[in-house]
Amino acid sequence: QQPVQSPQAVILREGEDAVINCSSSKALYSVHWYRQKHGEAPVFLMILLKGGEQKGHEKISASFNEKKQQSSLYLTASQLSYSGTYFCGTDSGGSNYKLTFGKGTLLTVNP
Amino acid sequence: KAGVTQTPRYLIKTRGQQVTLSCSPISGHRSVSWYQQTPGQGLQFLFEYFSETQRNKGNFPGRFSGRQFSNSRSEMNVSTLELGDSALYLCASSQGSFETDTQYFGPGTRLTVL
Numbered sequence: 425q426q427p428v429q430s431p432q433a434v435i436l437r438e439g440e441d442a443v444i445n446c447s448s449s450k451a452l453y454s455v456h457w458y459r460q461k462h463g464e465a466p467v468f469l470m471i472l473l474k475g476g477e478q479k480g481h482e483k484i485s486a487s488f489n490e491k492k493q494q495s496s497l498y499l500t501a502s503q504l505s506y507s508g509t510y511f512c513g514t515d516s517g518g519s520n521y522k523l524t525f526g527k528g529t530l531l532t533v534n535p
Numbered sequence: 536k537a538g539v540t541q542t543p544r545y546l547i548k549t550r551g552q553q554v555t556l557s558c559s560p561i562s563g564h565r566s567v568s569w570y571q572q573t574p575g576q577g578l579q580f581l582f583e584y585f586s587e588t589q590r591n592k593g594n595f596p597g598r599f600s601g602r603q604f605s606n607s608r609s610e611m612n613v614s615t616l617e618l619g620d621s622a623l624y625l626c627a628s629s630q631g632s633f634e635t636d637t638q639y640f641g642p643g644t645r646l647t648v649l
Contacts, residue, residue, distance in 0.1 A: 426577075454634060465625060465640035466578070473635060511578060521634050522591050523568075525578040 425449050427514045429526035436533045441500045444529045446512030448493040453517030455488055455495040460528075461508040469510075470497070474517075499531070507533045536561055539628050539641035547647045553614040556644045560607050560628030567609040568633050569601060572623040572643070583633060584609050590632075613646075621648045 427448040434442055446455060454473045457480070458466035470480030472488035472495055480486070485498045495514075499506055509530050513523035540559045548554050560567050569581040580593040584603035601611040607628070613620055623645050627638040 456638075465642050466627075468637045468639065471635065471637065479635075479637065513578075515634055517634070520591050521632075522580045522583075522593055523633070524580065527577050 426524055427512055427526040429510075429512055429529050431529060432527070433530040434532070436502050436506075436531070438502060438504060438533055438535055440502055440533075441498070442502060442531060444497040444499070444510050444512075444531070446495045446497075446514070446526055448514045448516075450493065450514070450516045452488075452490065452493050452495075452514050453521065454515045455486075456513040456515070456523060457484075457486060457495075457497050458511045458513065459506075459508045460511065466511060502531075502533045504533050504535065507531055536563075539626060539639050541624075541626055541641040541644050543644060544642065545645045545647075547649065548616050549649050550616055550618060552616050553612065554616060554646060556611045556613075556624055556626075556646075558609045558611070558626035558628075558641060560609070560626075561639055564628035564630050564639075565607055566629045566631060566633055566636070567603055567607065568627045568629075568638065569609070569611050570625045570627065571595075572625060573621075578625075581611070585632070616648045618648050620646065622646060 457469040460466040509528040568583040582592045603609045623643045625643045627640045629636040
C-alpha cells in the first residue's frame with residue numbers, strides 16, 4: 425500500500441526549516457527519500473534501514489520510527505535549491521521487496 | 536563516471552503497437568530497476584534486474600516485460616500499448632540491491648501513446 429506523505433505542499437522562505445512526514449500502514453524494512461525537480465529525474469537523498477543504519481547526505485537528516493512505521497525528513501536552513509517534490513519510498517522487505525512511493529510533497533523555497 | 540543513460544528520450548506510438556526502451560546503468564552497477572511515473576499514480580515500481588535475473592516485480596500486467604544483458608544494460612518492453620501507458624519511464628541503477636543501496640536515476644523516456 426502507498427505510504428502517506430504530509431504535508432502535500434509547503435512554502436518556505438530561505439533559511440526556514442521544514443519537516444516532511446511519511447507514514448505506512450505496513451511494517452517497514454527501509455525508507456528511501458528522493459527529491460525531484462520539475463522535468464528532472466529523482467535524486468537520492470537518504471536511506472533509512474530497520475535497525476538504525478542510515479545512508480545519505482550530510483546536510484539532510486531523517487528519522488525512522490520502526491514501531492510507528494513512520495519516517496520524517498528534516499530540512500534545516502532551507503536554500504533555494506531545496507525546492508522540488510520530495511518522495512518517500514517504503515519497502516517492507518521479504519523476498520519480493522519493492523519500493524512503494526508516496527504521492528510526494530511539493531516544497532517551494534522563496535527568497 | 537558517466538551517469539545512467541536512457542534511450543530514446545521521447546517516443547510517440549499508437550495503441551496496439553509495442554515499444555522497447557533501453558537503459559545503460561552506471562559502470563559497475565549490477566542492479567537496474569524500472570519505474571513508471573504518471574501525474575495520477577505517481578512513481579510506481581515495475582521490476583528489478585540483477586545479474587541478468589529478474590528479482591522483483593511490481594503490480595503491472597504481463598504486457599510489461601524486461602531483460603538484462605551480461606553488461607548490465609537493460610531493456611523494457613511494452614506490448615499492445617494502451618492509452619494509459621503514456622508516462623515517463625525511469626530506470627535506476629545501484630551497485631547492489633536497491634533495497635539498501637543508493638539508486639541513481641536516468642533522465643527517463645517520455646512515452647506518448649495516441
